[in-house]
Amino acid sequence: MHSDLIGKVEKARRYAEEPERIKFSHLKAHFNGGNSEHEIELKDNHWTCTCSFSHTWGTCAHIMAMQRILTPMLTPEAIHDTDLKLDSATVEA
Numbered sequence: 001m002h003s004d005l006i007g008k009v010e011k012a013r014r015y016a017e018e019p020e021r022i023k024f025s026h027l028k029a030h031f032n033g034g035n036s037e038h039e040i041e042l043k044d045n046h047w048t049c050t051c052s053f054s055h056t057w058g059t060c061a062h063i064m065a066m067q068r069i070l071t072p073m074l075t076p077e078a079i080h081d082t083d084l085k086l087d088s089a090t091v092e093a
């Protein structure tokens with residue numbers, strides 16, 4: 001392998017261990033919810049999901065799972081986007 005490429009592969013390995021270097025600004029994903037598939041989107045630090053629960057509560061298990069999985073790669077705004085709604089929902093953790 002070319003030495004320049006070897007250097008890039010080594011750098012990629014180091015980067016992969018530092019996910020906080022990456023911040024998602026926009027993402028779209030399909031979430032297999034068991035009974036049905038949902039589409040999740042993060043746009044302008046705001047989450048949406050196609051499930052009915054999120055339409056009522058502003059968040060859902062799918063969004064919360066994505067936030068947990070992607071925490072190091074999310075802006076503080078994207079992590080806390082659903083906080084206010086959760087407080088008023090008095091959801092047990």
Ligand SMILES: [Zn+2]
Pocket residue numbers: 038049050051052053054059060061062063
């Ligand atoms: Zn959902």
